[in-house]
Amino acid sequence: MTPLPASSSAVMNSSDTRMEGCLLTGIPGLQHLHIWLSIPFCTMYVAALAGNGILICVILSQPSLHEPMYIFLSMLANTDVLLSTATMPKTLANFWLGSRHISFDGCLTQMFFIHYLFVADSAVLLAMAFDRYVAICYPLQYATILTSTVIRKIAAAIVTRSFIIIFPCIFLLKRLHYCRLNVIGHTFCEHIGIARLSCSDISINIWYGLAVALLSIGLDIILITVSYTHILQAVFHLSSRDARFKALSTCGSHISVILLFYIPALFSAFAYRFGGRHIPRYVHIIMANLYVVIPPMLNPIIYGVRTKPILEGAKQMFSNLVKESN
Numbered sequence: 001m002t003p004l005p006a007s008s009s010a011v012m013n014s015s016d017t018r019m020e021g022c023l024l025t026g027i028p029g030l031q032h033l034h035i036w037l038s039i040p041f042c043t044m045y046v047a048a049l050a051g052n053g054i055l056i057c058v059i060l061s062q063p064s065l066h067e068p069m070y071i072f073l074s075m076l077a078n079t080d081v082l083l084s085t086a087t088m089p090k091t092l093a094n095f096w097l098g099s100r101h102i103s104f105d106g107c108l109t110q111m112f113f114i115h116y117l118f119v120a121d122s123a124v125l126l127a128m129a130f131d132r133y134v135a136i137c138y139p140l141q142y143a144t145i146l147t148s149t150v151i152r153k154i155a156a157a158i159v160t161r162s163f164i165i166i167f168p169c170i171f172l173l174k175r176l177h178y179c180r181l182n183v184i185g186h187t188f189c190e191h192i193g194i195a196r197l198s199c200s201d202i203s204i205n206i207w208y209g210l211a212v213a214l215l216s217i218g219l220d221i222i223l224i225t226v227s228y229t230h231i232l233q234a235v236f237h238l239s240s241r242d243a244r245f246k247a248l249s250t251c252g253s254h255i256s257v258i259l260l261f262y263i264p265a266l267f268s269a270f271a272y273r274f275g276g277r278h279i280p281r282y283v284h285i286i287m288a289n290l291y292v293v294i295p296p297m298l299n300p301i302i303y304g305v306r307t308k309p310i311l312e313g314a315k316q317m318f319s320n321l322v323k324e325s326n
Contacts, residue, residue, distance in 0.1 A: 018104040022182040022189065022197070026094045027285045038095035044293040045088040051300030052077040054314065061320075062313040068146040069135070070310070072128045073303060075155065076257075079124060080296035083117040086110060087292045091187040104182070107189040108170055114292075115169065115191060118265070119212070120162040122220045125258055127154050129227040132254060136247055137234045165216050172208060176200040186285055224258060253306040257299050264291035 026034055059065045059074045090110065093099040102110070135142050169191050176198035184193050195205040228251065235247045264287055303310055 017178045017180060017182055020182065021101055021103045022107045022184055022194075023100045024090070024094055024102060024187060024189070025100065025183060025185050026091075026187055027282050028185045029280070029282045034095040038092055041088065041095070041289060041293060042092055044297045045084055045092070048084050048293055048296035049081060051304075052081045052296060055300040055303065055310070058310060058313045058317050061317050065309060065313050068131050068151055069128070071151055072124060072131055073310075075158075076121065076124045076128065076299065079117050079121045080299060083114070083121060083292050084296045086113040086117060087188045087289070091289060094187060102189065104178075107184075107194060108173060111173075111189040111191055111194060112166055112170055114188060115212075116162050116166040119165055119216055120158055121261060122217050123158040123161060125261060126220045126224055126227075127158065128254055129224045129231075129258075132251060133227040133231055136231050136251075161216075165212055168208065169205075172205050176202065176205075185281060187289055190288075221262060228255065249306060253302050256302050256306075257295070260295040260298055260302075261291075264294065 025031070027037065030037065055077045056074050059070045059077075087110075090099075090102065131146060134145050138145065173191070173194050176195065177200045178197055179199045180197060182197045184197065186193050191209055192202075192205065195202040231247075231251055235244055235251070238244045238247065267287055304314065305311070
């Protein structure tokens, strides 16, 4: 092949390839299995939409569930639905239709919402841990501490904090120079994946991403751990066996949801950064897709089965619907 003239090479290196958009390859090495892989992912996504949709409707329709614990749960269900929807439609379009192309601005938008919703999800879990801490450690002051005004402030803080943390990523990516074919070996756009397409130094992006992980998600995990340590200490000091069982049952649901959310996400993040060549690339991508559909799919099941008021509320809602239809 005849080498390009120096002038042509300089033009290629100086040109900006953002206008050409990006190509999402799907799951590298498993493209021939995309159709088969789409079946479980689509099933989990539909189950997540249906389960969280029902959960939200039950909480909204039953006045008895208009309490802080269930309000935070409805917030978690909303963020779960949005997080899955930010990734799965494009992933399934890639698997089914081979729709790999996405505009650069569309890629940035998807990246923003994925990271924003993940940080918001983590903050909601922290709020739920705080709710249980107050309910079990300070039961007599619960109603005066977690008032409707305080809940609105917590919700506003979650939205604002997530936006402030993630919004700078857009500018950190836009400042970079892109001069290569923008092929992303993934099913969706994420911060470092886009940054690695650049011809510029991405050290700031790497350090900022690490700071976000440690100072927001890491801090949330520490505070959640501290909250549940105090909760468990208080639970085992309860004199009534029934009270201990009820408190442990409620906390068990919360801890299950927390583990479902953080373990796959942390495995994906650390394996991606430190796994190197020891873990195949397709394992990283599959894990990244699983943590945006498995927790949203299982959360309504866990709360529906383990939380009696929600189960009773669902029965009441469906019985009302049957009566109205007749």
